[in-house]
Amino acid sequence: MTSTDSSAASTGAQKPAAKDPWDLPDISGLVVGVLGGTGDQGRGLAYRLARAGQKVIIGSRAAERARSAADELGHGVEGADNAQCARRSDIVIVAVPWDGHAKTLEALREELRGKLVVDCVNPLGFDKKGAYALKPEEGSAAEQAAALLPDSRVTAAFHHLSAVLLQDRTVEEIDTDVMVLGETRADTDIVQALAARIPGMRGVFAGRLRGAHQVESLVANLISVNRRYKAHAGLRVTDV
Ligand SMILES: NC(=O)c1ccc[n+]([C@@H]2O[C@H](COP(=O)([O-])OP(=O)(O)OC[C@H]3O[C@@H](n4cnc5c(N)ncnc54)[C@H](OP(=O)(O)O)[C@@H]3O)[C@@H](O)[C@H]2O)c1
Numbered sequence: 001m002t003s004t005d006s007s008a009a010s011t012g013a014q015k016p017a018a019k020d021p022w023d024l025p026d027i028s029g030l031v032v033g034v035l036g037g038t039g040d041q042g043r044g045l046a047y048r049l050a051r052a053g054q055k056v057i058i059g060s061r062a063a064e065r066a067r068s069a070a071d072e073l074g075h076g077v078e079g080a081d082n083a084q085c086a087r088r089s090d091i092v093i094v095a096v097p098w099d100g101h102a103k104t105l106e107a108l109r110e111e112l113r114g115k116l117v118v119d120c121v122n123p124l125g126f127d128k129k130g131a132y133a134l135k136p137e138e139g140s141a142a143e144q145a146a147a148l149l150p151d152s153r154v155t156a157a158f159h160h161l162s163a164v165l166l167q168d169r170t171v172e173e174i175d176t177d178v179m180v181l182g183e184t185r186a187d188t189d190i191v192q193a194l195a196a197r198i199p200g201m202r203g204v205f206a207g208r209l210r211g212a213h214q215v216e217s218l219v220a221n222l223i224s225v226n227r228r229y230k231a232h233a234g235l236r237v238t239d240v
Contacts, residue, residue: 021205021240024193028053032194033089035059035082035104036096038069041120044166045093045158048174050075052197059085086111091118091194093158094145098123098134101141105148113151118191119212120158121145122219130224133217140212142181155182156212157191157203159219162232173200176234179215181206204237 032049034042037058050056050073058073059082060066066079086092086108092115096104101121105112121141123134138144142156157180165171178195180203182188192203206215218235225233 024189024196024203027091027190027193027197030090030190031055031057031088033057033059033085033092035085035092035094035108036100037079037085038065039095039097040163040167041158041161042093042095043069043073044161044163045095045120046070046077047073047075047169048166048198049194050077052199054194054197057085057088059083083108083111086115089115091116091190093118093120095120097121098141102144102148105145109149109151112149115152116187116190117145117149117152117154118158118194119145119154119156120161122159122216124220124223130227131220133213133220135213139210140216142209142212142216146183146209153182153184153187154209155180155187155191156209156215157181157195159215160222160235162226162234165232165234174198174234175200177201177237178203179206179235179237180204181209181212181215183208204240206237 032054034046036042037046038060046056046058057078057080058066058070063081070077070079098121119142123136123141124131125134136144138147146154157178180188180191188205195201195203222233
């Protein structure tokens, strides 16, 4: 520390300049895994990220199913069983149904150690009135993931996407923002940067994991929007 630095620190006179929230890291060299990557959401995300140049591995409970889905997706996507997918990836997106969420993550605790986990699971129920939000014991799917994976860096994002649009090869841009939640700025910055790889998409920081329930639940409202307007609605956060 120079004498100038030390006097500034002791008087507290100079605050460091606020970091530009859009100054995000280069994550183009990171490998992205998708657990449950043979499903609509997983295949859609894998396709979009791979098309943008990211290395993507999709996971499945059956390696053969993942390999055949990967072949269909192209763009260098590889397929593996979920454990291998987690082991080989830097960032691991969880795209399994809520029903299989806890069991899948419990079984992969070792493989996910130290990894940046991105949970996009929406715990929803359906009845004759439509979709409604379930309330997980831990507060949200993302908080359940954090509880089950104490040695991983758990974040939450990609809840509000339309898997139909993600998979539609005629759609050039995905016109939506992605709310990104997590406990450390370094990790949420990486996830924001990942969202920004997809043309049209922005990742917007939206708070800590304790706020994930609202974000997961909002999908029930989007499903109502989609049904009324025959749409594939996305979300924009204005004025940022
Ligand atoms: N669809 C959307 O538009 C959308 C949008 C945003 C978020 N999401 C969230 O993304 C997740 C996946 O949605 P999806 O529509 O892609 O679901 P999905 O097609 O029903 O399931 C995804 C994959 O998960 C695996 N799977 C199924 N049951 C499982 C279980 N009990 N345990 C472990 N793995 C299981 C299957 O792959 P294998 O059989 O190959 O293992 C399946 O292909 C959900 O939690 C959903 O809330 C979906």
